[in-house]
Amino acid sequence: MPFGKPPLGGPLGKSRSRLSASGLTTFLRCKRQWFLNSKLGLSSPLNTSQVLGIVIEEAFCEILMKRPKSIESLIELKDWCYGFVDEYASKAMSNGKNLWDQGIWHEEGNTWEMVEKESIEYRLKCGLDIFLQEVKSCFESDGGPYLQKFRNQEQVFQIPSPAWGEEPIFPVPDKVNNFVLRKWALDEQIAWRKNEENVSWCEAWEIARPWVKDPRVHQPQRLFHPDGWAAGELDLVLRWDGRTRIIDIKSGNSGSKFAPSLIHQLRFYSWLWKETHDGKKVDGLEGWYLDGGERVCYEVPSDDEYDSMAIEFKEIHSEMQNSGEGPVSFPSPVPSDCSKETPGCYWCSVSRDNNGVWENEEIVESVTGYLNMEVSLPFEKLNMIPSRVTVKGKFTGSWGPLPNHFSEPVLGAMLSSGGMQITIEESEPGVFPNLHNCHNGEVVIIDALPGVWRGNSRLYVDSKTKILEYTEAENYLKSKNIELSESITRLGLLRTRANAEGFVISVRKRKGVRLDGKPWTMLNLYIWDGDNVVEVVAFGSSINSQLESIKKGQKIGLIGAEIGWRAGLPQLRIDSRNTRITINP
Numbered sequence: 001m002p003f004g005k006p007p008l009g010g011p012l013g014k015s016r017s018r019l020s021a022s023g024l025t026t027f028l029r030c031k032r033q034w035f036l037n038s039k040l041g042l043s044s045p046l047n048t049s050q051v052l053g054i055v056i057e058e059a060f061c062e063i064l065m066k067r068p069k070s071i072e073s074l075i076e077l078k079d080w081c082y083g084f085v086d087e088y089a090s091k092a093m094s095n096g097k098n099l100w101d102q103g104i105w106h107e108e109g110n111t112w113e114m115v116e117k118e119s120i121e122y123r124l125k126c127g128l129d130i131f132l133q134e135v136k137s138c139f140e141s142d143g144g145p146y147l148q149k150f151r152n153q154e155q156v157f158q159i160p161s162p163a164w165g166e167e168p169i170f171p172v173p174d175k176v177n178n179f180v181l182r183k184w185a186l187d188e189q190i191a192w193r194k195n196e197e198n199v200s201w202c203e204a205w206e207i208a209r210p211w212v213k214d215p216r217v218h219q220p221q222r223l224f225h226p227d228g229w230a231a232g233e234l235d236l237v238l239r240w241d242g243r244t245r246i247i248d249i250k251s252g253n254s255g256s257k258f259a260p261s262l263i264h265q266l267r268f269y270s271w272l273w274k275e276t277h278d279g280k281k282v283d284g285l286e287g288w289y290l291d292g293g294e295r296v297c298y299e300v301p302s303d304d305e306y307d308s309m310a311i312e313f314k315e316i317h318s319e320m321q322n323s324g325e326g327p328v329s330f331p332s333p334v335p336s337d338c339s340k341e342t343p344g345c346y347w348c349s350v351s352r353d354n355n356g357v358w359e360n361e362e363i364v365e366s367v368t369g370y371l372n373m374e375v376s377l378p379f380e381k382l383n384m385i386p387s388r389v390t391v392k393g394k395f396t397g398s399w400g401p402l403p404n405h406f407s408e409p410v411l412g413a414m415l416s417s418g419g420m421q422i423t424i425e426e427s428e429p430g431v432f433p434n435l436h437n438c439h440n441g442e443v444v445i446i447d448a449l450p451g452v453w454r455g456n457s458r459l460y461v462d463s464k465t466k467i468l469e470y471t472e473a474e475n476y477l478k479s480k481n482i483e484l485s486e487s488i489t490r491l492g493l494l495r496t497r498a499n500a501e502g503f504v505i506s507v508r509k510r511k512g513v514r515l516d517g518k519p520w521t522m523l524n525l526y527i528w529d530g531d532n533v534v535e536v537v538a539f540g541s542s543i544n545s546q547l548e549s550i551k552k553g554q555k556i557g558l559i560g561a562e563i564g565w566r567a568g569l570p571q572l573r574i575d576s577r578n579t580r581i582t583i584n585p
Helices: 021-029 031-039 048-064 074-082 085-102 117-140 147-151 201-208 259-276 303-321 362-368 470-478
Strands: 236-238 245-250 284-289 294-298 389-403 409-417 420-426 442-453 456-461 466-469 497-513 519-528 532-539 555-566 569-573 580-584
Touching: 021 031, 021 259, 021 303, 048 085, 048 117, 048 245, 074 117, 074 201, 085 117, 085 497, 117 201, 147 201, 245 259, 259 284, 259 294, 259 303, 362 497, 389 420, 420 442, 442 470, 466 470, 497 532, 519 555, 532 555
Parallel strands: 245 284, 420 456, 532 569
Antiparallel strands: 236 245, 284 294, 389 409, 389 442, 409 420, 442 456, 442 466, 442 555, 497 519, 497 555, 519 532, 555 569, 555 580
């Protein structure tokens, strides 16, 4: 199975709390780049290569999902599939333009008008040439070991390779209420020969077709580690010859500065496949570079290597989870090991030591125009945003998992103290699985994250939070030379809003579709007050014209922003009814 469902009820989509292939390769290149880009989410300018990688891969996979008819030779088959290149290159250009226009911040000197349709056509043809090698091998192998099953219309794989003539398969089909989405299939049937006949070229194409991410499926198609802490989305899986080969598609060439990361990416996928398939290992790892049609093959890991990878990946995941707390210091006082030439490097190369000496300060100055900033009342420095608190009370109810504001299923409960009640909720799915198993009497919640949602205060719990009986909490804090009575914050005194001011150093707007097919929209701003940076988000109807007018480099002020949390880092949320925004040009 090339994809599945989260084992612990976590989000089907991306999660900052899981180890992914992209997160791993970024972490191995530069830990600071990973922290700023992946955990904090601080983006750099969008470039055309990023967009091309998305639309070319999708166009290539859509052509593979086609079904040939009345083909008698490899030359005819090549002419047939090449016949779709112009159509799908045009579609890629159009889709790419839409993605480019959605981007708010573009790399200087980059425009979508610089992209040539001929370049897309060339890469699609190169990709098809590589796949036709597989079709030729399948034909010469008389259809491979599954020919008779295919001809008898038997189910060969639990999740078959997507084809336009077949209905799409959704990871969570019960969430797809739209009949059109579930039953969408074109009238493209294949004419199977009789069992005693030799394989045809049309059959060879159909059998050799790999599993690819089905573009009709709006739900993420990912593999999830049984323990929930790692996930990965494969590009392509070849299975026609009885061997499982994982392929990663690259729109560039093997001379790319990102190319050295491919082996780490594929090894992660092979390890994840083994973890999710009862120990069954893959038989091959390949990278297909569409710019030139180069096929790069790698040895699969040995048993010892799989064992060492399991330890390494778990250690990396733990290090990721334990990195960062509260508002992020930026620039870092510690010089970075990477330079502006490191692949993906941007913000991570900036530093400022304790003596105020900058390194690569021009990156910040080019965005803000300044290297210093004064914060005046009613605003306060970002590092004054309250981090963790300790409260006491008694649980009076529980629920879930139910969707949070990110549509992720989380556990919830109600805590009562001194005549007041407050919602307790997991900050992310699965981070506090024992929330419903806590003591029924008075408890102390240590290191909870204060926040607010839709005007109501709430506390978020994560892996660093402890919920203990009162006596246990006293002993625990005493071991750290802390008096419990001096640590407790009354529920009515919890601070859940912030007044913040800073330069916008990054901005992006994202759109997507939820599991049930309904659309979502999210606007992310990152503001910097000269010493710290924090994420500011707005969802759906809270994204008004004023917010959409904000550009990088502008100085903005937020009055009454709601305090939230994401991956243990503070996140200021815009409430259109109660948050006031000021913008300075």
